[in-house]
Amino acid sequence: MKDSIFLREVGLRDGLQLVKTHLSTEIKLAWISEQSKAGFGEIEVTSFVPQKLLPQFSDAEELMVASNNLPNLRASALVLNVKGAIRALECGTKKVTFVLSASEMHNKSNVKCSTDDSLAMFFDILNLVKEKKYNVEIAGAIATSFGCSIQGDVSERRVIDLAGKMLAAGASEIILADTVGYANPMQVKHLFSMLNSIIGKRHVAAHFHDTRGMGLANVVAAIDEGVRRFDSALGGLGGCPFAPGASGNIATEDCAYLLESMGFSTNVDFAKLLLLRKKLSSWLPNEKLEGRLGAARPAINFPTELISPLI
Amino acid sequence: MKDSIFLREVGLRDGLQLVKTHLSTEIKLAWISEQSKAGFGEIEVTSFVPQKLLPQFSDAEELMVASNNLPNLRASALVLNVKGAIRALECGTKKVTFVLSASEMHNKSNVKCSTDDSLAMFFDILNLVKEKKYNVEIAGAIATSFGCSIQGDVSERRVIDLAGKMLAAGASEIILADTVGYANPMQVKHLFSMLNSIIGKRHVAAHFHDTRGMGLANVVAAIDEGVRRFDSALGGLGGCPFAPGASGNIATEDCAYLLESMGFSTNVDFAKLLLLRKKLSSWLPNEKLEGRLGAARPAINFPTELISPLI
Numbered sequence: 001m002k003d004s005i006f007l008r009e010v011g012l013r014d015g016l017q018l019v020k021t022h023l024s025t026e027i028k029l030a031w032i033s034e035q036s037k038a039g040f041g042e043i044e045v046t047s048f049v050p051q052k053l054l055p056q057f058s059d060a061e062e063l064m065v066a067s068n069n070l071p072n073l074r075a076s077a078l079v080l081n082v083k084g085a086i087r088a089l090e091c092g093t094k095k096v097t098f099v100l101s102a103s104e105m106h107n108k109s110n111v112k113c114s115t116d117d118s119l120a121m122f123f124d125i126l127n128l129v130k131e132k133k134y135n136v137e138i139a140g141a142i143a144t145s146f147g148c149s150i151q152g153d154v155s156e157r158r159v160i161d162l163a164g165k166m167l168a169a170g171a172s173e174i175i176l177a178d179t180v181g182y183a184n185p186m187q188v189k190h191l192f193s194m195l196n197s198i199i200g201k202r203h204v205a206a207h208f209h210d211t212r213g214m215g216l217a218n219v220v221a222a223i224d225e226g227v228r229r230f231d232s233a234l235g236g237l238g239g240c241p242f243a244p245g246a247s248g249n250i251a252t253e254d255c256a257y258l259l260e261s262m263g264f265s266t267n268v269d270f271a272k273l274l275l276l277r278k279k280l281s282s283w284l285p286n287e288k289l290e291g292r293l294g295a296a297r298p299a300i301n302f303p304t305e306l307i308s309p310l311i
Numbered sequence: 312m313k314d315s316i317f318l319r320e321v322g323l324r325d326g327l328q329l330v331k332t333h334l335s336t337e338i339k340l341a342w343i344s345e346q347s348k349a350g351f352g353e354i355e356v357t358s359f360v361p362q363k364l365l366p367q368f369s370d371a372e373e374l375m376v377a378s379n380n381l382p383n384l385r386a387s388a389l390v391l392n393v394k395g396a397i398r399a400l401e402c403g404t405k406k407v408t409f410v411l412s413a414s415e416m417h418n419k420s421n422v423k424c425s426t427d428d429s430l431a432m433f434f435d436i437l438n439l440v441k442e443k444k445y446n447v448e449i450a451g452a453i454a455t456s457f458g459c460s461i462q463g464d465v466s467e468r469r470v471i472d473l474a475g476k477m478l479a480a481g482a483s484e485i486i487l488a489d490t491v492g493y494a495n496p497m498q499v500k501h502l503f504s505m506l507n508s509i510i511g512k513r514h515v516a517a518h519f520h521d522t523r524g525m526g527l528a529n530v531v532a533a534i535d536e537g538v539r540r541f542d543s544a545l546g547g548l549g550g551c552p553f554a555p556g557a558s559g560n561i562a563t564e565d566c567a568y569l570l571e572s573m574g575f576s577t578n579v580d581f582a583k584l585l586l587l588r589k590k591l592s593s594w595l596p597n598e599k600l601e602g603r604l605g606a607a608r609p610a611i612n613f614p615t616e617l618i619s620p621l622i
Contacts (some may be wrong), residue, residue: 184572213565256522261495301463
């Protein structure tokens with residue numbers, strides 16, 4: 001029996017955040033549906049942020065309601081404050097990921113308040129959920145956990161402290177995010193090992209960017225520390241607002257391929273996933289998709305049962 | 312005191328092998344000289360193969376003689392047979408890397424003979440060196456050590472057996488090469504651990520391609536098994552003849568950045584290296600350079616002493 005690793009697709013949220021081409025709700029739904037059929041049990045489909053800030057997510061409610069009608073899929077959404085959380089809860093979101101930054105300067109730049117103010121919002125959201133008895137899971141994501149492009153170093157103790165407080169308050173999961181691609185495998189091992197010793201392995205996920213090429217090496221380092229949940233974006237969508245041409249999230253197809261090659265089970269159907277990647281490329285003609293597998297194809301000795309016989 | 316890792320640049324050989332733009336000897340020498348000044352102690356500058364097969368290397372003798380005049384540099388060259396070795400030795404090459412394939416089918420396709428025939432040539436070359444008392448180091452590289460795009464799986468026992476025989480015959484170093492980008496970190500750990508238990512860590516190097524995005528993760532896996540010597544190509548040059556658009560060798564700049572980030576010393580000056588990468592891009596206008604660091608730049612908390620103050 002293979003050990004399983006769970007991949008959560010975040011291309012529709014983190015991936016589209018900086019993309020100028022506006023994808024229609026219809027196309028987004030086709031993406032979500034086909035990725036779900038390629039074996040993905042959870043997809044972060046949108047972000048509940050003000051429309052004027054990120055017009056790409058102006059269809060958040062409509063998309064969430066439609067995604068919730070798809071079978072075998074947990075559609076999740078990102079929120080940055082109470083207002084966003086209320087929008088997400090009111091349209092029936094089943095999993096909400098609240099993000100704050102371990103870097104004080106990044107948090108101020110991103111959401112115009114201190115990290116402690118963001119943490120207080122997280123507690124407010126959990127209280128609201130309890131009070132109104134929403135059937136929802138609230139995850140806590142810690143951005144810039146491995147360093148910050150404004151502040152530089154980020155304190156590991158601060159990350160662990162925030163993780164502990166969010167989990168104690170009721171977070172279903174803690175996601176350590178390398179928002180700007182600063183993490184290296186040594187650091188990843190160290191931080192997750194500290195986290196494990198304090199909050200345990202069960203509730204931990206990792207979100208890596210490939211900005212400096214270390215994304216998949218960081219995945220392997222996190223696996224060594226027992227992490228079994230990862231975020232990734234199809235075609236490595238994501239980019240970085242401060243580095244034109246820089247790459248974004250780790251590519252879903254490459255990450256899944258790495259994991260299956262290493263003997264883990266991901267539930268991914270590679271033929272369906274690579275076909276969807278081709279479609280994504282046609283939907284976003286101005287974006288350069290990353291990820292190596294699209295051009296290289298799986299190795300000839302890659303297990304054929306992972307490649308759908310239907311395609 | 313930091314642990315050191317030695318990077319050998321192979322962009323001028325493995326990287327240029329499939330490149331259509333013919334680089335002049337003058338430009339190649341500028342590349343070699345500037346990369347040497349960026350901290351690289353060994354550069355594989357050419358391949359002694361028939362001119363009609365690879366016209367890119369028709370200046371092998373001239374380039375080797377000129378490279379040997381550069382200070383603080385060991386210029387090495389690749390050979391596939393006795394004829395190539397004689398050419399390399401006669402023009403004063405100080406390090407020759409002989410390549411054979413662990414995959415019988417790859418060896419036949421590449422050099423039109425069996426792997427055992429290639430091994431016999433390697434013994435002949437070592438005998439010739441002894442007989443004529445050449446002042447040269449002969450390394451043995453084993454291509455397709457982690458799988459083959461023609462044959463599929465490659466036997467680990469065969470790789471270990473070849474490594475043992477080459478070392479016993481007098482090879483100064485054994486390089487396990489993932490010629491087609493099939494290796495994964497689990498496999499890398501397993502094979503190097505087997506190799507270590509039989510021939511020891513001292514003489515071992517790794518050569519990874521990033522064809523399926525696993526290149527740097529494989530580097531970290533090899534480091535875990537004590538490997539301290541790696542091949543890489545500036546801008547990730549290399550490609551794959553069987554997969555148009557697929558990426559090639561691991562990118563030197565990303566690999567060095569990963570290693571320094573992890574706390575290893577590489578001796579690389581990143582400002583000089585990234586400046587050279589820009590020049591390389593202008594020398595090869597039709598090639599898409601890989602590697603993330605070129606666009607992303609080093610993190611703001613990256614040690615400034617690694618970035619030359621002269622630039």
